[in-house]
Amino acid sequence: xxxxxxxxxxxxxxxxxxxxxxxxxxxxxxxxxxxxxxxxxxxxxxxxxxxxxxxxxxxxxxxxxxxxxxxxxxxxxxxxxxxxxxxxxxxxxxxxxxxxxxxxxxxxxxxxxxxxxxxxxxxxxxxxxxxxxxxxxxxxxxxxxxxxxxxxxxxxxxxxxxxxxxxxxxxxxxxxxxxxxxxxxxxxxxxxxxxxxxxxxxxxxxxxxxxxxxxxxxxxxxxxxxxxxxxxxxxxxxxxxxxxxxxxxxxxxxxxxxxxxxxxxxxxxxxxxxxxxxxxxxxxxxxxxxxxxxxx
Numbered sequence: 001x002x003x004x005x006x007x008x009x010x011x012x013x014x015x016x017x018x019x020x021x022x023x024x025x026x027x028x029x030x031x032x033x034x035x036x037x038x039x040x041x042x043x044x045x046x047x048x049x050x051x052x053x054x055x056x057x058x059x060x061x062x063x064x065x066x067x068x069x070x071x072x073x074x075x076x077x078x079x080x081x082x083x084x085x086x087x088x089x090x091x092x093x094x095x096x097x098x099x100x101x102x103x104x105x106x107x108x109x110x111x112x113x114x115x116x117x118x119x120x121x122x123x124x125x126x127x128x129x130x131x132x133x134x135x136x137x138x139x140x141x142x143x144x145x146x147x148x149x150x151x152x153x154x155x156x157x158x159x160x161x162x163x164x165x166x167x168x169x170x171x172x173x174x175x176x177x178x179x180x181x182x183x184x185x186x187x188x189x190x191x192x193x194x195x196x197x198x199x200x201x202x203x204x205x206x207x208x209x210x211x212x213x214x215x216x217x218x219x220x221x222x223x224x225x226x227x228x229x230x231x232x233x234x235x236x237x238x239x240x241x242x243x244x245x246x247x248x249x250x251x252x253x254x255x256x257x258x259x260x261x262x263x264x265x266x267x268x269x270x271x272x273x274x275x276x277x278x279x280x281x282x283x284x285x286x287x288x289x290x291x292x293x294x295x296x
Contacts, residue, residue, distance in 0.1 A: 032120065032121065032124035032128075032225055032226055032227045033124075033175065033223045033224075033225060034124045034127040034128050034175055034223075034225055034227070035120075035123050035124055035127050035248050037127075037173045037175055037223065037241075037243065038127060038130075038243060038245070038246035038247060038248050038277070039243055039244050039246065039247045039248065039280070040247075040248050040249075040250070041247060041248070041249045041250070042249075042250050042251070043085065043249060043250070043251045045252075048084060048251075049082055049083060049084040049085075050082070050083045050084075050085075050247075050249040051080065051081070051082045051083075052080075052081050052247075052280070053078040053079070053080055053081075054078065054079045054081065054280060054281065055076060055077070055078045056076075056077040056078070056079070056163075056164035056165070057163065057164060057165070057166055058074045058076075059074060077164075081247070081278060081280055083247065083249045083276045083277070083278045084276060085249055085250060085251040085274035085275045085276045086274060086275070086276055087272060087273075087274050088119060088122055088123070088272070088273055088274070088275065089119070089270055089271060089272035089273070090115050090118045090119060090270065090271060091115075091268050091269065091270040092111050092114065092115050092268070092269050092270075093261075093264075093266050093267070093268050093269075094107060094111060094266060094267045094268075094269065095264075095265060095266045096265045096266060096267065097265070099267065108269070111269050112256075112269075115256075115269060115270070115271045116254070116271060118271075119254060119271050119273060121227065123248075123273075123275060124225075124227050125227055126275075126276075126277050127246065127248060127277055128175075128225065128227055128228055130246050130277060130278075130279055131175070131228075131237050131238060131239035131241075131285075131287050131288075132237050132287060133279050133282070133287075134239060134241070134245075134279075134282060134285040134286060134287040135282050135283075136153075136156060136283070136285070136286045136287065137286070137287040137288075137289050138152060138153045138286055138287070138288055138289070139288060139289055139290035140289060140290070141233060141235045141289065141290075141291070142233065142234075142235065142291050143290055143291055144183045144290055144291050145176075145180045145183045145184060145187075145288060145290040145291075146183065146184065146187040147184060147187050147188050147217075149288070149290075150174070150184060150217060150218070150240070151218060153240045153286040153288065154172065154218050154220055154240065156286060157172060157240065157241075157242065157284060157285075157286060158172075161283060162283040164283075165281050165283045165284060168241075168242035168245070168281075168283070168284035168285075169242055169244060169284075170242070171221075171242070171243055172220045172240060172241065172242055172243075173220065173221055173223060173240070173241060173242075173243065174217070174220050174221065174222045174223065174238070174239070174240045174288075175223045175225040175228070175238050175239055175240075175241075176222060176223070176224065176225060176228070176238035176288060177225065177228040177230065177236035177238055177292045178224050178226070178292075179230075179236065179292035179293070180236060180238055180288060180290055180292055181222060181224055183290070183292075184217065184222075220240065225238060230292050230293075234291055234292060234293035235289060235290060235291055235292060236289075236290065236292040237287055237288065237289050238287075238288040239285055239286060239287050239288055240285070240286045240288060241284060241285030241286065242281065242284040242285065244280060244281060244284065245279065245280060245281045245282070245284035245285040246277065246278070246279055246280065246285070247277060247278050247279075247280045248275060248276075248277045249275060249276055249277070249278075250273065250274065250275040251273075251274035251275065252273060252274055253273070254271055254272070254273045255271065255272045255273065256269070256270070256271050257269070257270045257271075257272070258270070
């Protein structure tokens, strides 16, 4: 199998390959927001894994009496988290006939978009799978999310509930299924019937544009995560969490490759990247598990 594209096989494929790379970099960013809501780290070249120690808090300082030794000493306690990125990738095969008929620039640009979106979708779903790992869960199956659940989750995260981790640090994010967001909006749309009343600043103008994804509730930005699925019972699992609660570790930028298969008379365009993900601070996240049965 040849490793390059010859001028005799297709016209201007070398310039088309540049379009694939540029298009892939553009298309890779704006898909599902979930990977951007967690801590992102990159392993330096030559290293195979990412290791971090998270130190538990010490007990609060003691009151002292003059002339009396401070006899109680404390030991540092650290939890170690190791993440080893694994390789992910996708390859699309384009026949040279298709390239000739569609035009090399057009088909290469489209392919760049498709393979980049495929890789991004896998990365986002890997992060979304971590939401189910949070020990703290709000709402519950077959129950709709309302403003009280949301407010209670934020209060939990910002309260000193854990002796080791303490309150969750800002920023907090909410990544939710679109029906979960819709349920909150429906709950607060009528201040007379909303559970706990409508929050200050959550006015009619905000209600009319909530779907744009730029809105906050109790200061927490709400993101519509389009890849959060609905299970067979009509329930979905989103989350409200501190950015540092979850970690995405990458070993390299996305690599775009191409190979020509002369016997197949086709070009293979691939995109590859190494990453893995993990939970760093369980008390700093809340799983939002609620009914998201379709309303239409």
